[in-house]
Amino acid sequence: MADAQADRGKSPSKRRRGRPVQMATADRREAILDAAERLLAREGIAGATMTGLARECGMSTRTLYEVIGSREDLLTAYMRRLRDAFIHPLSDRERAMPLPERLRCLLWPEDRVYASDLPVTFLRMVIAEAPNRPALAAAFQKELIRAPLEVVQAELDHAVACGEILLADTRLGAQILIDMAFSNALHALTAPEEIRDAPSEDRPRLTFAIKLFLSGCACKPAR
Numbered sequence: 001m002a003d004a005q006a007d008r009g010k011s012p013s014k015r016r017r018g019r020p021v022q023m024a025t026a027d028r029r030e031a032i033l034d035a036a037e038r039l040l041a042r043e044g045i046a047g048a049t050m051t052g053l054a055r056e057c058g059m060s061t062r063t064l065y066e067v068i069g070s071r072e073d074l075l076t077a078y079m080r081r082l083r084d085a086f087i088h089p090l091s092d093r094e095r096a097m098p099l100p101e102r103l104r105c106l107l108w109p110e111d112r113v114y115a116s117d118l119p120v121t122f123l124r125m126v127i128a129e130a131p132n133r134p135a136l137a138a139a140f141q142k143e144l145i146r147a148p149l150e151v152v153q154a155e156l157d158h159a160v161a162c163g164e165i166l167l168a169d170t171r172l173g174a175q176i177l178i179d180m181a182f183s184n185a186l187h188a189l190t191a192p193e194e195i196r197d198a199p200s201e202d203r204p205r206l207t208f209a210i211k212l213f214l215s216g217c218a219c220k221p222a223r
Contacts, residue, residue, distance in 0.1 A: 028067050029077075036078055041118045045075070045125045045136075058107055072135060079143035082119055085110045086182070087148040090155070099164045103210045106129055108182045108203070124189055149174050165217040173217070180209035 035057035039048045041178035050071055054061045068074050086109050094105045153174035159165050167173045183205065 025067060028059075029062070032059070032064060032074075033077060033081055036074055037116075037118060040078065040125075041116065041120060046124075048074070050074070072139070073134065076139045076143060078122075078145075079139060082122070083144050083148055085119075087151050087178075088213055089151055099159050100104050100210055100214060102155060102159075103177070103214075104206065106152065107178075107206055107210075118183070120189065123185060127189075148178065152178055165214065167217050175211075177209065177213045180213060181206050 032053070036048065036053055039053055039056050043052065048071075050061050050064055053074070054064055057064075064074075068077060087107060090102060090105055094102060097105070126136060126140050130140075149171070153171050156165070156167060156170040156173050156177075160167055160170060
């Protein structure tokens, strides 16, 4: 009993300390992707090696392979992060909103998209590398072209099923809506000095695009 009391009386600095709390896998993954963004912005795709990334994020290459996978997996993970910053599935709360608001939430880019020119720079990198790296080009098509299209199409399918709109080809409609909602990437690619640093131009465009799109989709008559 006396030993136990004496042990309790020790100051915190004198007590035996256990192993430090480990970073959760999800947090570690986000830290890796944050470091990958910095490395891509500074070194480009060619310089974004696993060894360089390990130095950038202060982790071992073994940890990188355990958490993120291969270098190709890393680039694909960054594409998914970029995709989710532009287009993302709706939450349960958002799904209860009227269709115009749902589409606005679905297509509303995060503010961090405008904080860096890396998205446009990355697109330029992929275009340059695509002829020699077909796997990279295929991943880009899957993650940044087809996947966003499927998310928007699913919402239009839902709207048709609920009787909110009449639209015979929801896939084509989704493609047209995306093209209307976002500025043409060719402008940013060919005039990098004019890349916007704020969402002030894109968000009014999104509001107008949704209104224009829905005006072309006949609503079903009330029963």
